[in-house]
Amino acid sequence: GIQVEQSPPDLILQEGANSTLRCNFSDSVNNLQWFHQNPWGQLINLFYIPSGTKQNGRLSATTVATERYSLLYISSSQTTDSGVYFCAVEPAGGYNKLIFGAGTRLAVHP
Amino acid sequence: DVKVTQSSRYLVKRTGEKVFLECVQDMDHENMFWYRQDPGLGLRLIYFSYDVKMKEKGDIPEGYSVSREKKERFSLILESASTNQTSMYLCASSFGDRGTDTQYFGPGTRLTVL
Numbered sequence: 221g222i223q224v225e226q227s228p229p230d231l232i233l234q235e236g237a238n239s240t241l242r243c244n245f246s247d248s249v250n251n252l253q254w255f256h257q258n259p260w261g262q263l264i265n266l267f268y269i270p271s272g273t274k275q276n277g278r279l280s281a282t283t284v285a286t287e288r289y290s291l292l293y294i295s296s297s298q299t300t301d302s303g304v305y306f307c308a309v310e311p312a313g314g315y316n317k318l319i320f321g322a323g324t325r326l327a328v329h330p
Numbered sequence: 331d332v333k334v335t336q337s338s339r340y341l342v343k344r345t346g347e348k349v350f351l352e353c354v355q356d357m358d359h360e361n362m363f364w365y366r367q368d369p370g371l372g373l374r375l376i377y378f379s380y381d382v383k384m385k386e387k388g389d390i391p392e393g394y395s396v397s398r399e400k401k402e403r404f405s406l407i408l409e410s411a412s413t414n415q416t417s418m419y420l421c422a423s424s425f426g427d428r429g430t431d432t433q434y435f436g437p438g439t440r441l442t443v444l
Binding site for chain 1: 365370371372373374375378388418420422431432433434435437438440
């Protein structure tokens with residue numbers, strides 16, 4: 221089946237720093253989503269981004285489907301950005317379910 | 331706002347017990363999902379449902395069953411809990427005829443099986 225790899229696995233930042241999280245996938249996908257899980261376990265959908273670039277405040281995401289990767293950019297990080305960021309893909313071919321990567325754990329210190 | 335609630339935040343059970351995890355969503359979503367989350371493995375799909383009384387196996391259905399008698403409620407059942415089912419369980423729901431439309435998650439249930 222499709223493999224979804226996220227890097228780096230762990231990231232520590234000072235407040236105000238910028239960062240880039242990467243998601244590589246091994247096969248064609250119908251769509252790709254980014255999620256944030258806060259330290260209390262709540263998962264929130266950040267982006268639904270099968271291709272192209274989207275921005276939402278300090279966060280933006282780019283998916284290059286032909287090269288099988290997606291990037292999540294966090295600018296001017298804040299302590300509330302801490303948590304785990306997951307990439308999830310729907311494999312092409314009509315499987316109609318999401319496959320999650322292992323996540324990137326981000327800690328932003330004041 | 332979409333709201334997905336789960337019956338317990340923390341649960342401790344003994345090996346062999348029957349365990350029910352309940353999930354309720356208030357947005358009339360067709361699709362509901364149960365995942366388990368383990369360190370280093372991300373989220374893995376256990377079961378999902380596209381409609382009332384309908385269920386489909388996900389990637390790791392062994393040892394679990396589900397029930398969807400009403401559109402808003404999706405239950406995960408561990409018939410005989412085992413220690414390897416200690417995990418975080420997350421429920422999600424989504425609108426539409428594609429299970430991969432934007433999914434909304436509940437707060438999770440951390441289950442410990444002793």
